[in-house]
Amino acid sequence: MFIAIAIILAIVSIAGAIMAIHHKKLSVAIIASGLVSLTASVMFLLLAAPDVALTEASIGSGLTTIIFFYALNKIRNNHD
Amino acid sequence: MIKKLLIVGLLTGLAFMFYGLLISYNGNETLTGLGSYYAQNGAREVGAANLVSAIVVTYRGLDTLGEVTILFLAAAIIGFVLKLKKDEVVEARPVRETSELLTSASQVIVPVIFLVGVYIFINGHLTPGGGFQGGAVIASGVLLMLLANPTMHISHNIVATIESISGIAFVAIGILGIVLAGGFLDNRLLPLGEFGTLLSAGAIPLIYIFIGLKVGAELSNIIGTISYNQNEKPN
Amino acid sequence: MEYIILISGFLLVLIGLWGILSQKNLIKIILGFTVFNTGINIVMVTVGYVKGKTAPILDVISPEEALTSIVDPVPQALVLTAIVIGLGVTALMLVYALKLYQDKKTLDINNFKDLKW
Numbered sequence: 001m002f003i004a005i006a007i008i009l010a011i012v013s014i015a016g017a018i019m020a021i022h023h024k025k026l027s028v029a030i031i032a033s034g035l036v037s038l039t040a041s042v043m044f045l046l047l048a049a050p051d052v053a054l055t056e057a058s059i060g061s062g063l064t065t066i067i068f069f070y071a072l073n074k075i076r077n078n079h080d
Numbered sequence: 081m082i083k084k085l086l087i088v089g090l091l092t093g094l095a096f097m098f099y100g101l102l103i104s105y106n107g108n109e110t111l112t113g114l115g116s117y118y119a120q121n122g123a124r125e126v127g128a129a130n131l132v133s134a135i136v137v138t139y140r141g142l143d144t145l146g147e148v149t150i151l152f153l154a155a156a157i158i159g160f161v162l163k164l165k166k167d168e169v170v171e172a173r174p175v176r177e178t179s180e181l182l183t184s185a186s187q188v189i190v191p192v193i194f195l196v197g198v199y200i201f202i203n204g205h206l207t208p209g210g211g212f213q214g215g216a217v218i219a220s221g222v223l224l225m226l227l228a229n230p231t232m233h234i235s236h237n238i239v240a241t242i243e244s245i246s247g248i249a250f251v252a253i254g255i256l257g258i259v260l261a262g263g264f265l266d267n268r269l270l271p272l273g274e275f276g277t278l279l280s281a282g283a284i285p286l287i288y289i290f291i292g293l294k295v296g297a298e299l300s301n302i303i304g305t306i307s308y309n310q311n312e313k314p315n
Numbered sequence: 316m317e318y319i320i321l322i323s324g325f326l327l328v329l330i331g332l333w334g335i336l337s338q339k340n341l342i343k344i345i346l347g348f349t350v351f352n353t354g355i356n357i358v359m360v361t362v363g364y365v366k367g368k369t370a371p372i373l374d375v376i377s378p379e380e381a382l383t384s385i386v387d388p389v390p391q392a393l394v395l396t397a398i399v400i401g402l403g404v405t406a407l408m409l410v411y412a413l414k415l416y417q418d419k420k421t422l423d424i425n426n427f428k429d430l431k432w
Contacts, residue, residue, distance in 0.1 A: 006316045010323035017327050017350045021334035026342055033346050040353045043320050047360050048370045048386045050208035051132045055398045058216040064405055066223060070306045071409040075416050087336045091329055098325040107317060108365045115387035120378035131371040135392040147396050154403035158410045212399050275376055302406050
């Protein structure tokens, strides 16, 4: 059971990482990197590390994505 | 082209090294060294049910002080770099109306989010979580307020006051540990209490409250600085 | 299970490094850094995992039981620190990228030649 979950998480996180690096649209790439952090947080839960999972979900997946979007928004504002 | 080949070569070498690490890893069966010391003596010496909190706050408390300092420095440098010059005016784009759903929902949800953050860092020594997670949850509450009202300006004075008071209190508890107990940031200056209750583990809940307030203020400061003046003129 | 997670952690490190070295856009490079960071964190937590044990949160004070029931708490405390610092570093990199953009009106790293010789 845990092995099946781990395989699915590994596939999703690697696909998300490749998308974060290679997708043409920056907003999609940023969301994909947030997905990598989210799957990593579930992996930490499987590894019996609930503290780290909570931190990764709130900081790595939530706040980092939002800060990326604010920076992207500012760059677009300066553009025109 | 030659550059890509070089990069691929480097990554192949690194992958080979990782392969070596992977085949030598065959899963731990028992705890070793430091981990087993903390497992055996952590609960008795510190009195915290959550051993990760015991390590972060007490055994390696000095590292946590350094971490909070790094976060403070990052926030300060971001504020310094993004500061506008006096006569520089960014043309403002019109602020788009936020939807009514978001504004009304934020009024209901924001207090609950703050409450959850406070719960997480007060119970840091019993349940998963602690000052950093609670601070991040509080900062996401501030973020929701900002999303609902993009022209809101986070008062710099309030954030700076909360942050400096909690930083000073954190260091003061550490120094009190030298005077009243065994060393810097020793949590036994307060009685350890009954194992597993809210008022236990000496000074750990107190330290985590200050860390949570400080981290929440710092992260809110970072978010506020980055989002500021994206839509409105600086005045 | 821990092997699969360890392999995916190593692959995330490699993909992140590939992104840092091969991409031209500054934002993409910073995304590569965050992927790299996540991969390293996964590898470090996996190293502290002990088969079949539970999280390092105890019910009662008993040294023998604790020794046989929990995973290693030290790497977890280390990774907790690393994630929080990772956010500060990412925000700092983004702000510098923003400042460079305001200066040159471009995010392509090939256009920043001021220190090239």
